Amino acid sequence: MATPNLIDSLQKNGLLSVADVESARQLQRSTGGQLLEILVRIGAIDEDTLLQNASEVWGIPLVQDAALPQDPEDLTNATRDLGLNDSWLASRQAAVWRSEDPDGHAVLNLAACNPLDPAIQEEFDRAFSHYADKRNGSAARCVLSILSKSQLETIAAVNHAGTQDHHESADSSDLSRLKELAEEAPIIDLVNQIFSAAIKHRASDIHIEPYEKFFEIRLRVDGVVQSWQRQPISKFDAVSTRIKLISAMDIAERRLPQDGRQSIRLSGQTFDLRVSSLPGAWGESLVLRLLSKHQSLPTLSQLGITGRGFDEFTTALRQSNGIVLVTGPTGSGKSTTLYTGLQSINDGQKKIITIEDPIEYNMERVTQVQVKSDIGLTFASGLRSILRQDPDVIMIGEIRDPETARIAIQSALTGHLVLSTLHTNSSLLAIPRLLDLGLEAFQIGAAIKAIAAQRLVRKLCETCKVEESAPDQLDVLVHACDSSVVKYILRNRDDVRWCRHVGCPSCAGTGYSGRTALFEIVRIDQVVKTAMMTSPSPMELERAARQQGFRRLAEDGLDKAARGITSIEEVLRVVGDERAMRMHDDRDENHL
Numbered sequence: 001m002a003t004p005n006l007i008d009s010l011q012k013n014g015l016l017s018v019a020d021v022e023s024a025r026q027l028q029r030s031t032g033g034q035l036l037e038i039l040v041r042i043g044a045i046d047e048d049t050l051l052q053n054a055s056e057v058w059g060i061p062l063v064q065d066a067a068l069p070q071d072p073e074d075l076t077n078a079t080r081d082l083g084l085n086d087s088w089l090a091s092r093q094a095a096v097w098r099s100e101d102p103d104g105h106a107v108l109n110l111a112a113c114n115p116l117d118p119a120i121q122e123e124f125d126r127a128f129s130h131y132a133d134k135r136n137g138s139a140a141r142c143v144l145s146i147l148s149k150s151q152l153e154t155i156a157a158v159n160h161a162g163t164q165d166h167h168e169s170a171d172s173s174d175l176s177r178l179k180e181l182a183e184e185a186p187i188i189d190l191v192n193q194i195f196s197a198a199i200k201h202r203a204s205d206i207h208i209e210p211y212e213k214f215f216e217i218r219l220r221v222d223g224v225v226q227s228w229q230r231q232p233i234s235k236f237d238a239v240s241t242r243i244k245l246i247s248a249m250d251i252a253e254r255r256l257p258q259d260g261r262q263s264i265r266l267s268g269q270t271f272d273l274r275v276s277s278l279p280g281a282w283g284e285s286l287v288l289r290l291l292s293k294h295q296s297l298p299t300l301s302q303l304g305i306t307g308r309g310f311d312e313f314t315t316a317l318r319q320s321n322g323i324v325l326v327t328g329p330t331g332s333g334k335s336t337t338l339y340t341g342l343q344s345i346n347d348g349q350k351k352i353i354t355i356e357d358p359i360e361y362n363m364e365r366v367t368q369v370q371v372k373s374d375i376g377l378t379f380a381s382g383l384r385s386i387l388r389q390d391p392d393v394i395m396i397g398e399i400r401d402p403e404t405a406r407i408a409i410q411s412a413l414t415g416h417l418v419l420s421t422l423h424t425n426s427s428l429l430a431i432p433r434l435l436d437l438g439l440e441a442f443q444i445g446a447a448i449k450a451i452a453a454q455r456l457v458r459k460l461c462e463t464c465k466v467e468e469s470a471p472d473q474l475d476v477l478v479h480a481c482d483s484s485v486v487k488y489i490l491r492n493r494d495d496v497r498w499c500r501h502v503g504c505p506s507c508a509g510t511g512y513s514g515r516t517a518l519f520e521i522v523r524i525d526q527v528v529k530t531a532m533m534t535s536p537s538p539m540e541l542e543r544a545a546r547q548q549g550f551r552r553l554a555e556d557g558l559d560k561a562a563r564g565i566t567s568i569e570e571v572l573r574v575v576g577d578e579r580a581m582r583m584h585d586d587r588d589e590n591h592l
Helices: 004-014 019-033 035-040 049-058 071-080 084-089 118-134 149-159 177-180 185-200 234-247 307-317 332-343 379-389 402-413 430-435 441-447 473-479 481-492 527-535 538-546 553-562 567-591
Strands: 094-099 106-112 142-147 203-209 212-220 225-232 258-264 269-280 285-294 324-325 351-357 365-369 394-397 417-424 449-460 512-523
Touching: 004 019, 004 049, 004 402, 004 441, 019 035, 019 071, 019 365, 035 185, 035 394, 049 142, 049 351, 071 094, 071 106, 071 118, 071 149, 084 094, 094 149, 106 118, 149 185, 149 225, 177 234, 185 203, 185 225, 185 234, 185 285, 203 234, 212 234, 225 234, 225 307, 234 258, 234 269, 234 285, 307 324, 307 332, 307 449, 307 512, 324 402, 332 351, 332 417, 332 449, 351 379, 365 379, 379 394, 394 402, 402 417, 402 441, 417 430, 430 441, 430 449, 441 449, 441 527, 449 553, 449 567, 473 553, 473 567, 481 553, 512 553, 512 567, 527 538, 553 567
Parallel strands: 106 142, 324 417, 324 449, 351 365, 351 394, 394 417
Antiparallel strands: 094 106, 203 212, 203 285, 212 225, 258 269, 269 285, 449 512
């Protein structure tokens, strides 16, 4: 068998460690099973990397997702023609189906997770010889391929379309039996496949949602939820139990929401797993987030801050005291911007302390404190203790109450640089929000150095994007921008390049790959301070900020769309509410 050669190849390429192979062999001796499966199960290597190398070493092609069967008859006809048994195929992690090649000729696909298994090779050879004899030499062409576990599950879902299997769910009330199912190899492998898919597609969140006849697995990729796979509802209880077990949650509690977290190892990497469960009509809806402990941060220039905004933001970070705020809704990348800002000033000569909920990145030479409200360690109480630790720079995960806001202002005014976030729709709306929290306008003007607002937009896929003339919705976005900014972007530059999304295999057909941020950054200079003291309305504050070159989120989006980084549709999707608000403000101002 060629497995040892594959192991040698993986080790030679630095994809497997000697310690991982030895651990897998020990587990194999005690529990049985195939070595390659065990390596994936213990998180030593991800399945995609393993199969890609197996294909190269064994000389057997991988099954492409586009070639998977869509019609249950393609499966049943092939099984019948070859005289194979569905139960035997399932036990060997194999599948057969009929298809056609591009020329319309019939093809029999024989695929397995381990096609070098002697039992599979022997049975496939026998079945195909028998089939060829029946057809008197006119049999379809036979193709042997390597199948992934997730593809095998997809085929199983097609094969059982429209049917319900209550075999496992019948025992769902028996917690002992349910725990046993959750610790069996098929369920462990399925959960690992879900994690591997999330890593492969760069998903920020995994959604597992039960319905009457199936449960659906969806991935949030670049901010948009996409369906990945459906599974029979009979497997849901075991899958949810497995996830709750590895995230230290109570498997007996299904009536109340729960939160869990744990460190797990996948594909040779260590991840923080955070899980939230919410009871629904057909079972618990689960949302999972995988955070790599070794994830690298972007640089400030890679965030998407450009031009004047970049200069203003970096200047504020270099100050010895004051507050730098980043605003925006949940999921807009505020924390990443703060961490990147900290990284840019973390030169080893400053004492940096953070208080967060939760800690999302582990940073060297930074003391990071986790909020624990259940024992009284809140943002406010933690911040008071941090001030006794002789810090130069303090990062507060979020200013959410008057006490935290007051201590942050006092810290900035007594010689500390404070970085924090605030939930507002725009940078300038942070000022009335702080006033609502009980701060005085003179305190805000004295302490705050800069405020940034941001949104994340998907970047067009570099592989498949195509240039186009002015987009249809360009006028809609232009109406949300200042005329002088529009004139500069569209008329006074020679690098305008409109592009639209198409879709290709490298971007999973979406036309987008990766994200960048739209920013609006305002420096609290004397003009803005004066406006703040006299009439802190959004229109008056913006009028003052315009004198320093301030740009709205929509205007930064127009600039990035004009350079082919993203599309007009994507900018409108993200700044839609802000666009409507700005247009309303403009109409009110013109009316006055």
